[in-house]
Amino acid sequence: METTGTPTDTCAGPPQGNRRPDGADKYTISEVAALTGLTAHTLRWYERIGLMPHIDRSHTGQRRYTNRDLDWLALVGKLRLTGMPVADMVRYAELVRAGDHTYGERFELLQRTREDVLSRIAELQGTLAVLDRKISFYADAGRALASERTR
């Protein structure tokens, strides 16, 4: 039945789901799903498109994720929040796989992402200002309506 568990759980809380039971270093796909908030489907899909490093397999061919894999998924989760396209994350993953000589390129990619995040925050703060103006307008309108009702 795939055990979607808590699929993403829209309610607020620790961003990356539950904390991992430390000491362990081998997780099944459904454990990783629970830990990251991603579905097992998505985890397999990430692997297919080259967003994951090579994932270990059990003697029967089932995926066994390590703590290192979870760290990678945590980073991917953060990058996803910035709105970075999956294709760009795949590019980054390729650079990591390619070895140490890609440090420079990775550095640049991260810096560009950082700039994006900064301007995104600025945008959101601009939006917040608009929202606050509208909200205080509606608050006033509400008060006016209320006083009209009690008059």
Added chain:
Amino acid sequence: METTGTPTDTCAGPPQGNRRPDGADKYTISEVAALTGLTAHTLRWYERIGLMPHIDRSHTGQRRYTNRDLDWLALVGKLRLTGMPVADMVRYAELVRAGDHTYGERFELLQRTREDVLSRIAELQGTLAVLDRKISFYADAGRALASERTR
């Protein structure tokens, strides 16, 4: 030829495109496209799905946007930046069309959106922290490599 003009112009700058030539109060669809950064396609689509108020037409049936319409599009643009689904914006538009008795509901919708924006900003700041740690790691690695090369 549809005159996409400056389609969205990924480069930084004034978020809502150019400033409107004030005094005027009738804009063709391509003027609005240039002003908002949306395409004419998207403007027509917004109308079809009920995201726009009724748009005036010229005697031959062409759209003539007013400054009020531009203001609405500016708000929509801001809400879009927050990641609000178009369906929710349509809901808000419906409330506006429904009249004054929906003030309360609109107020709540805006407040919920405000909370979303706040937590989005917090998320992005968390991501920024992660990014900064990674960036300084790569900066150090770069320096180490450089000193190795000159050694």
Added chain:
DNA sequence: CGCTTGCTTGGAGTGCACTCCAGCGTTCTA
């Protein structure tokens, strides 16, 4: 042994937000 639960695969399907097309009418400039 049968049953349930969990995992495997390649490929097809979904939902969102556009994006474009064909075929036609209108408006502007030379």
Added chain:
DNA sequence: TAGAACGCTGGAGTGCACTCCAAGCAAGCG
């Protein structure tokens, strides 16, 4: 008054990021 540029419509197509399906294998349990 020709020709280019712009606008109209309904409907089809696109790209992204998942999301699901069917058929089958493997382990644990009463």
